[in-house]
Amino acid sequence: MDKETKKNIKSTPDWNALYSIIKELDYTSLNTREIELVNRQIEKTRANADLKVAYLSNHTIDTLAPYVSVISAMHGVNVESYIAPYDQYFQELLSETSGTILFQPDIIHLDLSVRGLAPLICEKFLSLDDALKLAEQERIISLISQLANLAIKQTNAYLLVSNFLQPAYPQGGIADLKQQQSETEWYSRLNLALIGSLRNNNRVFLVDKNNVLARVGKENVTDSKMLYLAKMELNDVGLQALASELNRYIIAIAGKTKKNLVLDLDNTLWGGVIGEDGVDGIKIGKGYPEGEIYYALQTYIKNLKQRGIILTLASKNNLEDVEEAFEKRTEMPLGLSDFATKRINWDPKHTNLVSMAKGLSIGIDSFVFLDDNPVERALVKSTLKEVVVPDLPKDPSTYLNILMRSPYFEKLFLTEEDAHKTEQYAANAQREDTREEIGDMSTFLSSLGTKVTIEIAKKENIQRVHQLFSKTNQFNVTTKRHGVPEIENFIENESFDLFSISVTDNFGDLGMIGVVLVEIKDDIAYIDSFIMSCRAMGRAIETVIMNVIKEKYLPAAYARQLVAEYIPTAKNVPVKSFFDDQGFDLVEKGDNGRMRYELKSKAKGAESLECIGIEIYVGE
Amino acid sequence: MDGNLMEVVSEVFGVDEDDITPDTSPENLDNWDSMNHLKLVTAIEEEFSINLSMDEVEAIVDVKSLSDIVNNHAK
Structure with a gap:
């Protein structure tokens, strides 16, 4: 972050001004101080919090809160936080007058570590007998269930429960997996049992911390010094990863999930330009590197459709060419019928997006616009500020990761309706034609x-x-x-x-x-x-x-x-x-x-x- | 004293650079609590691309000692 940006952030008079600056930043590039700086300004300019989040933990997790608040703020959600005193999770949920209860949270994040709950498991797994290992597992599961029930009873909050981090190295080394009750198995079973015990409660959600931290690498998420000094089990890399995962839940709970993914065609959904390379010349499909890139991308986008995201097309092309491409290139995962509506013409894209919003009767602020062309992106960004426009680097093999990392398509549940959403919107467009x-x-x-x-x-x-x-x-x-x-x-x-x-x-x-x-x-x-x-x-x-x-x-x-x-x-x-x-x-x-x-x-x-x-x- | 160091200290504790002296310490700065002490360590490590040992972290008792430790790493 340059000095100018820092100065601008510090002098923002209100939340909207702050949001308009920080939404352009990439949170993965911010250091601790910059997170602090932005967080301080969020607190200073806050008129109303969108969501209140309480953090309960048996290890030092205080610095998670600023990360969550800053990342969520960049996505337009103002999060106020309360950090419960260290290791007081039970009292905080039990007492009617605890800080957590009085805070009236919308979300409670419960993050417990095995180190704190069952030190024996962490210290001498190899010498424990099998019955004790199982008993410890059952004790932890029943504790979590008890805490979940308490949270449900005592508050109106959603409860987000982190699962357990399986250590980067098992105590038995590579031979662990040959043990009757291996440590690897112990953690897997613990996390599996948690899924089962929490699945059916509509206010309780499991956060797959074990997987989230594996994304960035388990060796990278802990700083031993901080662990010994302050019982801080996660360093900044780990906190950032966990915070960005919590942000996914926050976006879904705050109702900021986007409804429509608008896609460009040439060099976005396939390689090459159909007008120049011809229908047979565009790159899509398995068997060759460039084709694989777009095959993988289209496959993922098709899954987004299954998740209830409406897909639409905005492409500067001749309609006949596009229809021919979808018809002839059958190796494409996406077909024309996967798109609820399309604007294949030479009008400016922002004009097309506006008319699309009208046709589908959904707000333009629920659009995400994916286009490889920086000029098109800049134009949409500057004319339609509510549209989310991800920056795409030159290398198309990065597009898929950018989509996967985006929290904007998250929902708390997937329903029967979701899988048919595009068809429903497409039918709507047809009804409009009939009218x-x-x-x-x-x-x-x-x-x-x-x-x-x-x-x-x-x-x-x-x-x-x-x-x-x-x-x-x-x-x-x-x-x-x-x-x-x-x-x-x-x-x-x-x-x-x-x-x-x-x-x-x-x-x-x-x-x-x-x-x-x-x-x-x-x-x-x-x-x-x-x-x-x-x-x-x-x-x-x-x-x-x-x-x-x-x-x-x-x-x-x-x-x-x-x-x-x-x-x-x-x-x-x-x-x-x-x-x-x-x-x-x-x-x-x-x-x-x-x-x-x-x-x-x-x-x-x-x-x-x-x-x-x-x-x-x-x-x- | 190194300008960067003062900037780090001022940003971590959220106070003006002018208000920070070599004698600034947890005793006379309210914001210098144990949690901010850890944030200070992380921020210093990021800023100067160094790794402080546990001994060094515990030896930071004021801005002067912090500065000495950072300068030691620079040598």
């Missing part, structure tokens, strides 16, 4: 053959429901970002009704596209959240849902009222007049554009509104 052909709106809607299913959300839907709460920006009347713990409560607690809405039509299965949360207090049914994925917008589906809500909560013979609120954000303009349109009465205009609505039984507006050609199923 243009038919012209008349009601004829168009009838032609879709829409079937809407509304039912009470079940436990097994939590992951998708959580996705909708955390990621929907446009059709979201209150934008309350309820987390998994709250959602669990809505399902169990009788004063809440949480509805899930799924849609299918002639073009395909849209999956679960909406949630509605109603809180019932005496005679009032309060619409806490009314959320619909953007791919279901513009089809009168919201009216169908509202009709069901009206029927359920405003039966003709009973005096009750529905209360609703619109809380404006930068993104939810599309639902600004939603409650007006649905016949609600505006009763109060609050600060910052908040609006409060009511609808009473037997009121004129409580009647069902007309919806054309939509079949409806109301489940239990």
